[in-house]
Amino acid sequence: MAVALIVAAGRGERLGTGRPKALVPLCGRPMLEWSVASLRAVPDVGQIIVALPADELDAAPAGTIGVSGGADRSRSVRNALAACADGDPVIVHDAARPLATPALFRQALLELARHQDAAAVIAAAPVVDTIKEVGPDGASVSRTLDRTRLWAVQTPQVFRRAALERALAQASDDELARATDDAWLVERSGGVVRILGSDPGNMKITTPEDLRVAELLLSERLR
Ligand code: CTP
Ligand code: MG
Numbered sequence: 001m002a003v004a005l006i007v008a009a010g011r012g013e014r015l016g017t018g019r020p021k022a023l024v025p026l027c028g029r030p031m032l033e034w035s036v037a038s039l040r041a042v043p044d045v046g047q048i049i050v051a052l053p054a055d056e057l058d059a060a061p062a063g064t065i066g067v068s069g070g071a072d073r074s075r076s077v078r079n080a081l082a083a084c085a086d087g088d089p090v091i092v093h094d095a096a097r098p099l100a101t102p103a104l105f106r107q108a109l110l111e112l113a114r115h116q117d118a119a120a121v122i123a124a125a126p127v128v129d130t131i132k133e134v135g136p137d138g139a140s141v142s143r144t145l146d147r148t149r150l151w152a153v154q155t156p157q158v159f160r161r162a163a164l165e166r167a168l169a170q171a172s173d174d175e176l177a178r179a180t181d182d183a184w185l186v187e188r189s190g191g192v193v194r195i196l197g198s199d200p201g202n203m204k205i206t207t208p209e210d211l212r213v214a215e216l217l218l219s220e221r222l223r
Contacts, residue, residue: 001046008095009069119191164166
């Protein structure tokens with residue numbers, strides 16, 4: 001059976017509501033609960049662990065196991081993984097992506113099962129903007145990247161348990177602090193990471209504008 005880790009221990013500073021982002025209401029429920037509801041609809045998921053701020057452990061939804069998150073996202077993943085003795089593969093998902101559908105979780109699990117050589121499968125959307133890199137002055141363009149090969153990475157990210165455990169154990173404190181996703185840690189240790197084409201609708205909520213857009217998309221879906 002798979003285990004799902006939801007990281008929800010961030011402070012939500014850019015959203016600026018003065019409370020942890022995962023607990024901010026979205027269409028009448030704490031944001032976190034939408035991801036939990038989607039994961040509950042996936043038959044392969046046997047257990048859901050939620051990393052929360054240490055003073056908000058009561059906010060773990062019914063039927064999930066709440067654990068204290070860490071100083072950064074990767075350490076929250078590590079704490080959640082340590083809280084479940086079994087469960088393979090491991091689904092890692094950000095509470096900040098409440099619109100992830102049960103179908104997306106299912107597809108990611110299927111894709112990993114289909115590709116025995118892969119250590120991980122990660123949801124990602126094709127990049128629609130042209131991306132340029134700037135030089136050390138922070139303003140002059142040094143090059144334009146080939147957009148056809150660029151993907152904007154999302155969660156869910158699904159890992160073979162041994163690969164994720166190894167990657168997290170090998171990373172230094174500095175690398176854990178810098179990692180914005182767990183797949184990077186697996187890539188560094190030589191693991192094959194596959195992209196699963198996803199929808200930009202699986203948006204990440206960072207700012208108050210994102211929250212308004214998500215309210216709109218979710219209320220349309222609920223109608
Ligand atoms: N996260 C976590 N533990 C941390 C930091 C982040 O579990 N120490 C989680 C967040 O709860 C979120 C996901 O990682 O679900 C992505 O992080 P982000 O969007 O940056 O959320 P916040 O850190 O809460 O937001 P901000 O950076 O604006 O404070
Ligand atoms: Mg953050």
